[in-house]
Structures are given as C-alpha cells and as structure tokens.
C-alpha cells in the first residue's frame with residue numbers, strides 16, 4: 001500500500017508530546033512491512049531537519065488555497081519526509097500550535113486546513129508528487145481532521161477515479177480544533193456539511209469532528225481509551241457519535257521506539273545499563289540528583305515526573321501528596337511546562353523544600369531521559385490518558401510507574417499487589433486517597449529490595465515494540481480501503 005502519514009509534529013524535527021514520538025516511530029515500521037510510506041508535515045521555521053533534499057514539488061494554488069512547495073527529504077530511514085513549505089503560514093515563533101505568548105496562532109484554521117487539504121490532494125489524481133499518490137491517507141489528530149472530509153468531497157467529484165481511503169487517529173479527544181463557524185467558508189466546507197451531521201459542534205466548527213464524521217476508519221491509541229471515549233464521562237461531547245461509529249473504531253496501543261528509548265543504548269544517559277546491570281542505574285540517580293540540585297542521598301526514593309503541566313496529567317494530585325511523597329526521605333524531580341498556575345505551584349514547592357524537590361520548567365529531551373533512568377519511581381496520575389508513553393519508557397528503564405487506572409495506562413501497567421509482583425502501581429481511584437494507596441504500596445515494595453528488583457525486571461522484560469501494533473494498523477488500512485470501495 002502507498003500510505004501517507006499526515007501529522008502536525010514528528011520527532012526529532014518538532015515535538016510537543018506523544019504524537020511527535022508516534023509519528024517518528026510508526027511509519028518506518030510500516031515501511032519495513034513492505035509498504036510505501038511518506039510523512040507529510042509543515043515546514044516550520046524552527047525546525048532543524050537532518051537529511052538530503054531530494055526534490056521540490058509545486059503545490060499549485062487551487063480555489064482559495066495558496067501555492068506552496070513540497071520539499072522531499074531523504075531522512076535515511078526508508079520514509080521520505082514531505083515538508084509543506086508555505087512561509088506565510090508556518091514560519092512562526094513558538095510551537096506548532098501556539099505563539100511564544102502561549103496563545104493559539106490566530107490563523108490555525110487555515111494553517112491546518114491547508115495541511116489537511118494537501119494531505120487529501122496527495123490521495124487524488126491531483127497529487128503534487130509525480131508518480132505517487134496515496135492509497136491511504138492516515139490523518140492524525142484535529143490538525144488533520146479536515147482531510148477525511150476533503151477526501152470524501154474528492155470521491156464525490158471523481159466517482160470513477162481512485163481516491164485514497166482515510167484513517168483518522170485520535171491521539172487525544174480533548175483537543176478538537178474548534179473554530180468559529182465563519183471559518184467554514186475559508187475551509188471550503190459545503191453548506192450541507194455545516195450542520196450537526198457534519199462539522200458543527202455546539203455552534204462551532206470542529207476539525208476533529210469533521211475527521212470522525214467522514215473517515216473510512218477511526219483509531220485511537222489504546223483499547224481502553226477506545227471504550228472510554230464512547231461514554232459520557234470521557235467522550236467530551238463526541239461519545240454519541242463515536243458509539244454510532246463503533247464498527248469502524250479500534251484501539252491500537254502505541255509502542256515505544258527502541259532505538260530512542262533503550263537504557264542499554266541511550267546516548268543521552270551518562271551511564272547506560274540493562275536488566276543485568278541495574279547497579280549502573282544508580283549512577284544515573286546520582287547524576288540526576290546532581291543535575292537537579294537534589295541532595296546526594298543514595299537511599300532516598302526519588303520520584304520523577306516528565307509531563308505537560310495540565311489538569312489532564314493529575315499534577316495537582318502530586319502536589320497534594322507532597323508531604324507524603326517526601327516523608328521518609330523521598331525526593332521529587334519534575335520536568336514540564338504548561339499551565340502557569342501549576343508551574344508556579346511547583347516552583348513554590350521548590351522554595352518550600354529546597355534540595356528535596358526540583359522542578360525544571362522547560363522542554364528538555366536529555367533531562368527527560370535522565371529522569372526516566374535516574375528516578376526510582378515514575379509518577380503519572382493522569383485523570384485521563386489516551387495511551388501515554390512515559391509509563392512505558394519508565395518500565396523499560398527499570399523505573400516502575402505509579403499510574404491512575406485510565407486509558408492506555410491500564411493497558412500497559414500491571415499492578416503490583418501482595419499476590420503478584422506486576423510492573424508498577426495502579427491507583428484504585430482517581431483522587432488523593434487513590435494516590436495515597438498506590439504510593440504506600442510503592443514505598444513498601446521499594447523497602448523490600450528483592451521484590452522491587454523483581455518489579456523492575458518485569459517492567460524491563462515487557463515488550464512495548466511497534467511490530468504488532470503496526471500490523472494492526474495495516475489491517476485497519478485494509479478495512480478502510482474496502483469501506484472506500486477499493487478492495488486493494
């Protein structure tokens with residue numbers, strides 16, 4: 001199959017969260033399975049892309065859409081990168097989504113509408129690439145939400161032609177890409193698709209809803225989250241629609257990229273180690289304490305957090321549990337950025353507990369790796385979590401995670417109970433009492449060295465590779481082709 005993986009972010013070029021990691025890891029595995037895969041993303045100004053420019057293709061102006069270039073890069077991994085070059089839309093300060101002031105870029109509707117439109121065009125006769133058009137356009141999250149709608153329009157306009165099937169992946173249903181309905185003109189949404197059976201969501205235009213409405217197949221990033229988003233509690237207003245599309249919705253757990261997240265080969269660690277050399281992990285703990293300004297106490301139980309600082313991630317539960325975390329000589333190392341109030345509350349904790357709590361308000365890849373390796377226990381009490389990657393990284397690094405029982409955390413962490421050792425500690429409820437319960441069990445296990453080492457070993461032996469998940473995506477692509485009337 002010819003597969004276009006269309007995404008707003010891809011590590012290491014640009015990454016704000018888990019989607020960046022998935023965009024880097026899944027396409028090469030699909031290519032190794034024998035498919036022709038291309039990645040499409042914007043050419044952001046802040047990006048440093050390693051690789052040779054192979055060609056540049058014209059994207060012709062069409063209706064209200066501007067002219068642009070597709071810069072084709074050989075990234076050296078069997079998956080050419082197509083950078084959509086349109087400086088007026090993508091050369092900005094800040095992240096792909098927000099400016100340096102933290103506010104959304106004011107023209108996000110057209111920035112990502114255009115990306116979606118070019119993604120769709122690559123799946124039609126009007127593909128800007130010579131000799132290549134996609135059979136499958138795999139659209140990721142709300143920034144690519146308009147793609148399935150555009151492909152559907154292309155299919156209606158060209159019933160005899162071969163138009164790609166669309167697959168829409170929800171990496172986080174909470175981000176929906178909501179814009180004033182007035183943007184519908186800008187985005188060329190036909191009148192009959194502006195209602196509740198189209199893109200409308202409580203009076204606004206929802207890009208994610210457009211994707212869910214018109215995609216040939218829908219996936220999300222864990223089986224548990226696939227079930228949760230069909231309920232009122234986690235469906236963010238789209239649960240009814242997702243229930244109605246349950247036949248085309250599947251949950252496929254993300255994997256981790258063993259080339260990047262492996263403690264035995266991790267070039268960002270001062271000391272590499274494996275399951276047979278866990279003593280070296282302790283050297284990373286010492287390095288972490290030194291780097292963060294934590295007291296150099298070898299016996300301290302060091303808790304680590306690497307996270308976007310938002311209500312989703314349950315950081316308030318960590319803050320509320322601080323006295324308990326730090327009792328008995330515990331330490332806390334946090335790396336994250338996000339909501340100003342949470343940043344401030346964490347910095348206040350540093351002032352209150354100097355040498356015991358360390359916080360870096362930053363986005364720092366090497367510190368993220370060092371926390372995964374140097375901490376004893378990783379905290380991830382998310383209120384909801386579509387998949388989550390850090391709890392998998394921490395297991396691979398021998399750092400048992402403490403997690404809430406939600407989404408992909410349920411699907412990737414085995415609770416350690418008195419009856420069995422497991423790979424981490426799962427909160428029985430998403431509140432302070434649930435956190436305290438899991439913390440007590442984690443601390444008791446840490447005090448029992450042989451038991452802790454068994455839990456570490458279980459996590460390190462868990463296989464979170466991409467192979468089986470990539471095979472499941474291939475099966476979903478096949479189903480999408482059949483629904484689109486193209487049995488391959």
Ligand code: ADP
Nearest residue numbers: 017018307308335336362363364368388389390
């Ligand atoms: P989400 O996508 O919801 O942010 P995930 O756990 O799926 O959460 O993925 C987060 C990814 O982003 C992980 O690779 C994590 O290490 C990384 N990350 C998050 N915050 C930071 C940060 N401040 N510095 C470095 N890496 C970060």
